[in-house]
Amino acid sequence: MTRSAGRTRRRSRAPGGAGRNLHAEAVATSLQSTYGGWVIIWSAWRQAFTAFSAISTDPMIIDETSVSRLLHRIGEVELAARTPGRSVAGVVDDANVRRATEVMRDRIVCGDWPPGRKILSGEELAPILQVDRRAVHRALSHLERIGYLRTVPDRGTYxxxxxxxP
Structure with missing residues (x-):
């Protein structure tokens, strides 16, 4: 960020950004062909990989900026799929989290929660969505990671x- 005349403006991205995006897209395509059952995409806007899996009956979504962390998380998901009762942190695999995420995303997309609106706290949303606070917090975190929400420290989520x- 640079400041000029009391205003803040973003610096333009370095010219190498387009090359990095092309490389990341090629990596995503290569990974997808290597890992059957996974759809892996590169989001240039978020500068992150997103992996979708149909390994289990419930869809799983992983967001990661690093290839090594993405591969590690894919390995964890595949192990969890083979090991009944095992869950993976940070993956939307809990039915309550998924339901809360879908309801909140639908409210955002259909305009019930317009841009700029402050979202209720997790404690206030839990009884409305009929899930526990942990599920609401995980859903809010996921929606922030994929670009629907932003959190301002000491102010709230908008x-x-x-x-x-996306």
């Missing part, structure tokens, strides 16, 4: 504009 949505 809906981002549609141009920021």
């Amino acid at each position: 809906v981002r504009p549609p141009s920021d949505w």
Whole structure:
């Protein structure tokens, strides 16, 4: 960020950004062909990989900026799929978290929660969504990671504009 005349503006990205995106897209394509049952994409806007899996009956989504962390998380998911009762931290695999995420995303997308609106706290949303606070917090975290929400420290969580949505 640079400041000029009391205003803050973003610096333009380095010219190498386009090359990095092309490389990341090629890596995502290569990984997808290597890991059957996974759809892996590169989001240039978020600068992150997203992996979708149909390994289990419930869809799983992993967001990671690093290839090594993504591969580690894919390995964890595949191990959890083979080991009944095992869960993976940070993956939307809990039915309550998934339901809370879908309800909140639907409210954002259909305009019930317009851009700029402050979202209720997890404690306030839990009884409305009929899930526990942990599920609401995980859902809020996931929606923030994929671009629907932004959190401002000591102020709250707000809906981002549609141009920021995936």
